[in-house]
Amino acid sequence: MSADYPSMTTAEIRSKFLNFFEERGLKLYPSSSLVPDDPSLLLANAGMNQFKEYYQGKKTMKEIGAISCQKCVRTNDIDCIGEDGRHLSFFEMLGDFSFGGVSKEQACAWAFELITKEFKLPLDRLYFTVFTEDDETHDVWRSLGVAEDHISRLGEDDNFWRAGPTGPCGPCSEIYYDQGPEFGCGSPDCAPGCDCDRFLEYWNCVFTQYDGQEDGTLVPLPKKNIDTGMGLERMAAIMQGVQSNYETDVLRSLVAVGERLAGVTYGEDAECDLALRIIADHSRSVTFMIADGILPGNEGRGYVLRRLLRRAIMKAQLIGIEGHFLNEYVDEIVRLMGDVYPEIVENRELERGLIMAEEDRFGATLRQGQAYLEEALGKLEGDVLSGEEAFTLHDTYGFPVEVT
Numbered sequence: 001m002s003a004d005y006p007s008m009t010t011a012e013i014r015s016k017f018l019n020f021f022e023e024r025g026l027k028l029y030p031s032s033s034l035v036p037d038d039p040s041l042l043l044a045n046a047g048m049n050q051f052k053e054y055y056q057g058k059k060t061m062k063e064i065g066a067i068s069c070q071k072c073v074r075t076n077d078i079d080c081i082g083e084d085g086r087h088l089s090f091f092e093m094l095g096d097f098s099f100g101g102v103s104k105e106q107a108c109a110w111a112f113e114l115i116t117k118e119f120k121l122p123l124d125r126l127y128f129t130v131f132t133e134d135d136e137t138h139d140v141w142r143s144l145g146v147a148e149d150h151i152s153r154l155g156e157d158d159n160f161w162r163a164g165p166t167g168p169c170g171p172c173s174e175i176y177y178d179q180g181p182e183f184g185c186g187s188p189d190c191a192p193g194c195d196c197d198r199f200l201e202y203w204n205c206v207f208t209q210y211d212g213q214e215d216g217t218l219v220p221l222p223k224k225n226i227d228t229g230m231g232l233e234r235m236a237a238i239m240q241g242v243q244s245n246y247e248t249d250v251l252r253s254l255v256a257v258g259e260r261l262a263g264v265t266y267g268e269d270a271e272c273d274l275a276l277r278i279i280a281d282h283s284r285s286v287t288f289m290i291a292d293g294i295l296p297g298n299e300g301r302g303y304v305l306r307r308l309l310r311r312a313i314m315k316a317q318l319i320g321i322e323g324h325f326l327n328e329y330v331d332e333i334v335r336l337m338g339d340v341y342p343e344i345v346e347n348r349e350l351e352r353g354l355i356m357a358e359e360d361r362f363g364a365t366l367r368q369g370q371a372y373l374e375e376a377l378g379k380l381e382g383d384v385l386s387g388e389e390a391f392t393l394h395d396t397y398g399f400p401v402e403v404t
């Protein structure tokens with residue numbers, strides 16, 4: 001299938017989304033820091049995080065709702081990153097939020113208008129899911145013109161959204177784009193919610209009506225709220241007619257940095273492509289996390305940062321990129337995104353210094369571990385390294401098990 005609507009850059013999509021909702025009276029908020037002002041969260045993982053107290057009724061705003069383009073970091077799916085076209089550790093989330101000022105019907109109607117009239121996505125490629133028992137949202141999509149066989153019902157795992165173990169949450173309805181059977185797994189059961197790349201979930205509309213408590217109970221919130229999140233990189237893939245986030249304007253430019261440094265061409269070797277994608281993704285998390293004041297460390301968000309940094313360094317080594325290299329990515333990230341996120345420009349020297357220090361430290365770890373590993377392999381009887389040796393490498397030398 002080829003795209004039959006006009007192509008748009010990431011920057012154009014961001015502006016169109018925000019302008020659409022500003023024209024309808026929602027107030028634009030800047031992205032919050034990746035370090036949330038909320039002890040229950042390690043890192044900002046959704047646009048709604050900064051509005052938690054509005055959902056809880058502790059704060060109010062005079063406008064009918066808010067919009068933002070939020071920097072997010074999620075590493076719960078770290079093993080999928082680079083393996084498929086849609087999981088990222090760093091991404092931008094476009095969202096509209098309301099705390100009683102916008103009804104579910106209105107929020108869905110706006111979402112529908114934006115994707116079909118403004119972005120001009122063809123209805124026959126759009127699929128909608130609703131929470132199993134949510135007849136109301138099913139009926140709203142039907143009334144907007146969605147065919148019955150383009151709406152399906154999914155359970156809690158897919159269609160009940162929470163930012164973390166506690167806090168505002170609720171049933172949700174996800175909007176998918178059918179990228180075509182050629183990108184699917186071929187299973188007769190393949191449908192929205194399948195793990196393959198065919199049905200791309202790109203907009204989640206949450207009807208935030210509960211406050212989740214530590215004991216698991218769901219306390220109804222004072223108002224019926226709206227929290228929607230559109231993955232900007234996923235929308236860019238759709239609007240640019242490419243199958244993977246890594247082929248969109250911004251991320252493809254970062255893949256190109258790796259191509260240049262490693263002297264390779266993307267698309268020629270599966271292992272190499274995987275490394276190029278992982279480094280492109282992780283380099284953005286690293287840059288934005290340092291810009292927001294996170295330092296590499298052994299626990300909490302510092303550990304998340306260190307892990308992403310080290311994974312990027314490891315993957316680079318696998319494709320022959322040695323020495324200091326990550327700042328080449330940072331330069332490109334600053335060029336591509338610095339106008340929207342000035343903090344990455346202002347903290348350029350901090351990013352540079354911390355990254356080089358970590359490259360040196362981890363380089364030394366890898367060299368020591370490698371020497372130990374080579375000695376152990378030299379003494380090997382048979383062809384399997386013992387678990388004990390792998391553990392020593394990990395525990396004493398800090399050598400990553402993946403490399404072993």
Ligand code: SER
Nearest residue numbers: 046048204227228229
């Ligand atoms: N909070 C929801 C999500 O992150 C929608 O914004 O998917």
